[in-house]
Amino acid sequence: MLLEVKGLSKNFAGLRAVHSVDFTVQKGEILGLIGPNGAGKTTIFNMISGSLKPNEGRILFKERDITGLSPPRICLLGITRTFQIVKPLPRLTVLENVMVGVFSKVKDARKARGRALEVLEFTEQLPKKDLVASSLTLGEWKKLEVSRALATSPEILLLDECMAGLNTKEISDAIHLIGKIRERGVTIIVIEHVMKAIMSISDRIVVLNHGEKIMEGTPEQVANDPEVIKAYLGEDYAKR
Amino acid sequence: MRHLTSMIRKKKKGVLPIVILLVILIILPLVLKNQYILHLIILVMMWAALGISWNLLGGYTGQVSFGHAAFFGVGAYAACLLHTKLGVSLWAGFLFAGVAGALISIPIGAICLRLRGPYFALSVLALAEVLRLITLHWKSFTEGAVGILLIVPVMGESVEYYYLILGLGILIMLTIAYILRRRMGFYFIAIREDEDAAEALGIFTTRYKLYSLIISAFFTGIIGSFFANYTQFIDPYIVFSIGEVSIAMVLVVVLGGIGTFWGPVVGALIVVLLSEGFRSFFAQASILVYGALIIIVILFLPSGIVGSIKAKYHLYTVSKGE
Numbered sequence: 001m002l003l004e005v006k007g008l009s010k011n012f013a014g015l016r017a018v019h020s021v022d023f024t025v026q027k028g029e030i031l032g033l034i035g036p037n038g039a040g041k042t043t044i045f046n047m048i049s050g051s052l053k054p055n056e057g058r059i060l061f062k063e064r065d066i067t068g069l070s071p072p073r074i075c076l077l078g079i080t081r082t083f084q085i086v087k088p089l090p091r092l093t094v095l096e097n098v099m100v101g102v103f104s105k106v107k108d109a110r111k112a113r114g115r116a117l118e119v120l121e122f123t124e125q126l127p128k129k130d131l132v133a134s135s136l137t138l139g140e141w142k143k144l145e146v147s148r149a150l151a152t153s154p155e156i157l158l159l160d161e162c163m164a165g166l167n168t169k170e171i172s173d174a175i176h177l178i179g180k181i182r183e184r185g186v187t188i189i190v191i192e193h194v195m196k197a198i199m200s201i202s203d204r205i206v207v208l209n210h211g212e213k214i215m216e217g218t219p220e221q222v223a224n225d226p227e228v229i230k231a232y233l234g235e236d237y238a239k240r
Numbered sequence: 241m242r243h244l245t246s247m248i249r250k251k252k253k254g255v256l257p258i259v260i261l262l263v264i265l266i267i268l269p270l271v272l273k274n275q276y277i278l279h280l281i282i283l284v285m286m287w288a289a290l291g292i293s294w295n296l297l298g299g300y301t302g303q304v305s306f307g308h309a310a311f312f313g314v315g316a317y318a319a320c321l322l323h324t325k326l327g328v329s330l331w332a333g334f335l336f337a338g339v340a341g342a343l344i345s346i347p348i349g350a351i352c353l354r355l356r357g358p359y360f361a362l363s364v365l366a367l368a369e370v371l372r373l374i375t376l377h378w379k380s381f382t383e384g385a386v387g388i389l390l391i392v393p394v395m396g397e398s399v400e401y402y403y404l405i406l407g408l409g410i411l412i413m414l415t416i417a418y419i420l421r422r423r424m425g426f427y428f429i430a431i432r433e434d435e436d437a438a439e440a441l442g443i444f445t446t447r448y449k450l451y452s453l454i455i456s457a458f459f460t461g462i463i464g465s466f467f468a469n470y471t472q473f474i475d476p477y478i479v480f481s482i483g484e485v486s487i488a489m490v491l492v493v494v495l496g497g498i499g500t501f502w503g504p505v506v507g508a509l510i511v512v513l514l515s516e517g518f519r520s521f522f523a524q525a526s527i528l529v530y531g532a533l534i535i536i537v538i539l540f541l542p543s544g545i546v547g548s549i550k551a552k553y554h555l556y557t558v559s560k561g562e
Contacts, residue, residue, distance in 0.1 A: 049440060075442035083440070089433035100430045103423045104442030112423070152442055 101151030291504025302432025307364030315461025341461020387475030497544030
């Protein structure tokens with residue numbers, strides 16, 4: 001068991017954003033986290049990555065309790081997240097953005113530069129390396145989020161809607177990239193609204209609604225579950 | 241200088257103008273016999289050194305300080321008091337001044353740099369005021385408003401101070417250029433650009449902001465003791481001044497170009513020359529004209545002189561690249 005989430009709860013001034021959620025993640029798998037807007041998906045990411053402290057519950061990473069540790073501490077332990085609303089370092093170039101990620105593991109600037117170039121080659125962003133991050137398109141920003149997170153050499157990568165707002169071509173590129181990342185042995189948790197994508201890449205899917213887990217299973221099980229269809233996927237999807 | 245790797249590349253190409261500037265600065269006092277102009281150049285170099293120190297924290301790390309007079313004044317007083325009370329050499333005083341500036345910055349930074357927003361900028365302003373009041377009223381130790389007169393400063397001749405501040409300025413610039421090319425420099429800039437992203441990438445933001453503050457305060461303290469030696473006299477109103485020190489440091493950087501490497505040098509040149517020029521032309525109205533000019537520059541060149549030139553240059557290269 002690489003990651004274990006037990007009884008996780010978070011309230012915002014009386015609003016139950018996440019309520020007693022449990023799930024586990026095995027090494028090397030891709031876990032999908034889906035649910036309607038406001039279901040608590042990003043809140044769970046915020047708690048795993050340390051930017052929010054849960055009101056109740058535990059998060060265990062490799063049997064170690066990491067609940068409530070600070071974001072940089074959790075990143076250095078091996079869990080790195082991307083942001084749904086992208087947070088590039090706007091006045092740095094793409095390469096420099098990725099170098100900042102690499103510096104979490106590599107101290108020397110020259111080595112970090114070399115490693116960052118490797119990461120950019122892997123994510124196929126090398127041609128953009130000298131562009132200032134603020135001048136990129138949304139699709140490139142989303143990809144830069146992934147490149148930069150990958151640069152920290154995480155064991156678990158938390159991808160928060162890295163395909164939202166992308167066109168069809170960019171989505172299939174992203175699916176391909178996630179597959180490549182997994183082949184490197186990185187465990188991935190994905191939040192995604194693009195159904196085609198989440199169904200094709202996930203090994204297992206956890207479905208949330210109103211802050212609670214309503215279902216967990218393979219993509220097929222989830223897609224055919226009446227409860228899930230009612231809560232989230234809608235009638236159109238049910239007919240297929 | 242916003243783009244670090246391009247800065248490193250330009251460094252190699254841009255060495256020649258820097259060497260020429262350096263040679264001119266080294267031989268200038270040998271040919272220039274006008275003491276007043278020499279004095280002005282010393283002031284420009286001193287303000288450039290202060291601006292560069294402030295810029296590391298305010299421009300590169302994004303933590304604006306309205307109270308760097310705290311570190312400037314503590315440096316000045318540390319060197320003078322160690323000399324007059326304990327007989328410590330004024331040469332050693334430069335080092336102690338830096339250390340004193342750095343030490344005083346640690347508690348305020350460790351507490352206030354945890355917060356985002358204007359809290360740090362304002363609490364340093366308060367720190368400078370508190371220190372001014374302490375030195376003003378603790379007469380048995382600091383001589384209060386009477387101030388401290390350095391009868392025998394570290395050196396005598398203006399030319400000697402010229403080379404001293406040139407050396408100190410170069411030392412500070414080289415140190416900061418070195419830091420900016422290392423991991424620490426990348427981390428400072430990452431914090432300025434986006435603190436959430438920086439934390440998610442494994443950066444302990446409070447700790448790195450504190451490093452930036454300590455380095456900035458160390459250099460500011462050293463220049464404080466230079467000022468004390470050069471003018472031979474300090475009092476609490478001068479060295480802990482909000483307008484003449486704290487805000488002047490911000491102005492030097494903002495006019496020249498915040499977060500640019502050469503911005504503070506350009507800013508120092510303009511601020512020193514203008515304030516001298518205005519003083520003789522406009523007399524009492526000089527501050528008014530000075531203020532109006534600053535408003536104009538901030539309105540039309542919001543990223544400062546060097547910053548605006550860079551922005552233009554950058555637009556050009558991007559459109560060419562596409």
